[in-house]
Amino acid sequence: MRVAMIGTGYVGLVSGACLSEFGHEVICVDKDPSKIRALEAGQIPIFEPGLDEVVAANVKAGRLSFTTDLKKAVPGADAVFIAVGTPSRRGDGHADLTYVFDAAEEIAQSLDGYTVVVTKSTVPVGTGRKVEDIIRKNRPGADFDVASNPEFLREGSAIEDFRRPDRVVVGCETDRAKAVMREVYRPLYLNETPILFTSRESSELIKYAANAFLATKITFINEMANLCEKLGADVQDVARGIGLDGRIGNKFLHAGPGFGGSCFPKDTLALLRTSQEAGALTHIVDAVVKVNDARKVQMAEKVEQAFGGVKGKTIAILGLTFKPNTDDMRDAPSLVIVPHLQAKGARIRAYDPEGAKEAKKHLDIDYCADAYEALSGADGVVILTEWNEFRALDFARMKGLLKTPLMVDLRNIYRPAQMAEQGFAYVSVGRAGARPKS
Numbered sequence: 001m002r003v004a005m006i007g008t009g010y011v012g013l014v015s016g017a018c019l020s021e022f023g024h025e026v027i028c029v030d031k032d033p034s035k036i037r038a039l040e041a042g043q044i045p046i047f048e049p050g051l052d053e054v055v056a057a058n059v060k061a062g063r064l065s066f067t068t069d070l071k072k073a074v075p076g077a078d079a080v081f082i083a084v085g086t087p088s089r090r091g092d093g094h095a096d097l098t099y100v101f102d103a104a105e106e107i108a109q110s111l112d113g114y115t116v117v118v119t120k121s122t123v124p125v126g127t128g129r130k131v132e133d134i135i136r137k138n139r140p141g142a143d144f145d146v147a148s149n150p151e152f153l154r155e156g157s158a159i160e161d162f163r164r165p166d167r168v169v170v171g172c173e174t175d176r177a178k179a180v181m182r183e184v185y186r187p188l189y190l191n192e193t194p195i196l197f198t199s200r201e202s203s204e205l206i207k208y209a210a211n212a213f214l215a216t217k218i219t220f221i222n223e224m225a226n227l228c229e230k231l232g233a234d235v236q237d238v239a240r241g242i243g244l245d246g247r248i249g250n251k252f253l254h255a256g257p258g259f260g261g262s263c264f265p266k267d268t269l270a271l272l273r274t275s276q277e278a279g280a281l282t283h284i285v286d287a288v289v290k291v292n293d294a295r296k297v298q299m300a301e302k303v304e305q306a307f308g309g310v311k312g313k314t315i316a317i318l319g320l321t322f323k324p325n326t327d328d329m330r331d332a333p334s335l336v337i338v339p340h341l342q343a344k345g346a347r348i349r350a351y352d353p354e355g356a357k358e359a360k361k362h363l364d365i366d367y368c369a370d371a372y373e374a375l376s377g378a379d380g381v382v383i384l385t386e387w388n389e390f391r392a393l394d395f396a397r398m399k400g401l402l403k404t405p406l407m408v409d410l411r412n413i414y415r416p417a418q419m420a421e422q423g424f425a426y427v428s429v430g431r432a433g434a435r436p437k438s
């Protein structure tokens with residue numbers, strides 16, 4: 001099959017590379033010439049574990065190529081995927097569909113023979129119909145269908161998620177489109193991946209409902225963490241105790257500084273706006289958005305309190321990205337917590353294994369080459385992102401570098417008793433803290 005992927009960001013590049021691994025001939029298109037130049041030179045413009053190998057192998061096999069010219073990719077393609085960004089529209093939180101509609105117009109000009117145009121971007125209900133209208137208006141005689149195929153991959157484990165998804169969701173209206181989409185995902189039938197065919201509207205809503213549900217789980221356990229702190233309970237025991245119930249499940253029950261990233265914040269907001277407009281307000285999502293916004297500020301205040309005020313203090317921050325194994329800084333909790341601490345007079349020394357380049361665009365702080373450099377001369381350390389390399393720090397070395405042995409662990413990667421044993425004052429989320437054993 002021939003596939004065109006419009007938009008070569010986190011989703012487009014991973015999807016394009018993995019579809020070429022399935023055996024399809026894929027051309028990835030992006031407007032950003034620097035991205036395409038890098039890819040053509042064998043460089044990967046984002047950090048995603050394993051992506052470089054998949055890209056290199058399939059480029060070498062002649063199944064994967066890159067271009068800035070959509071007209072070279074669309075004619076002759078059986079399926080054209082739209083994987084462009086749908087950020088929050090400034091001011092009202094609706095999904096900004098400018099990129100999607102611009103791509104649809106451009107695609108319309110180049111359609112040639114029966115083609116399924118597939119929206120992989122996360123888009124509000126009704127967008128598929130609008131994309132179809134745009135294409136029909138621009139090319140009244142074109143032979144095409146528009147399908148919805150939301151993407152559920154997680155940054156940091158995107159390759160595995162694409163190769164072995166829990167399910168594939170496709171919303172389409174005709175048997176012809178269904179047949180093409182079946183063929184696109186045929187290799188997954190061998191793994192017995194459920195492929196769910198629905199209406200376009202249901203498919204579009206499934207993506208928002210899934211993200212809102214997961215964001216709700218995170219927010220729920222964060223509120224339980226606050227309650228644990230007041231009542232002397234341990235949120236990790238509570239999470240395990242409820243998560244072992246098969247009806248609840250143990251994923252997305254880690255208390256922390258609030259959800260961030262390129263999806264949950266904008267998608268919960270967009271679903272809220274959709275629900276308001278539809279006259280069926282989703283009160284739970286409304287609460288999730290508000291609680292999560294407040295959460296980030298609360299966590300900054302928690303740090304302030306742990307340090308006994310931060311004016312004139314130097315704080316070492318470990319981790320800036322919204323989660324480990326990505327360089328994505330979009331809506332990361334650090335973008336609220338760090339400026340808050342700076343505004344209260346703190347100096348920040350930070351280390352992130354992959355996020356520094358992106359973080360530099362947003363945060364004016366001291367960037368360090370490793371965790372220990374960040375700790376050097378600081379009044380205490382805050383763990384903001386649970387990168388694996390922060391899970392086994394050398395405590396003796398840390399104590400030698402810090403002015404005071406204080407750790408605020410906003411991801412609960414250490415145990416209070418262990419930290420007390422190691423001589424640290426330790427503050428975490430939803431659990432009793434620890435004082436150093438003298």
Ligand SMILES: NC(=O)c1ccc[n+]([C@@H]2O[C@H](COP(=O)([O-])OP(=O)(O)OC[C@H]3O[C@@H](n4cnc5c(N)ncnc54)[C@H](O)[C@@H]3O)[C@@H](O)[C@H]2O)c1
Pocket residue numbers: 006007008009010011012029030031032035083084085086099102103106120121122123151152153154155262263
């Ligand atoms: N990032 C994730 O983890 C994730 C997961 C699931 C779904 N999604 C959804 O997938 C979509 C894409 O997200 P992303 O994180 O990959 O975005 P991104 O910003 O990383 O990439 C989008 C790319 O599209 C390009 N682009 C925009 N208009 C174009 C056009 N007309 N022609 C060619 N290229 C164009 C941009 O230059 C950019 O490189 C969004 O709707 C997002 O909500 C993202």
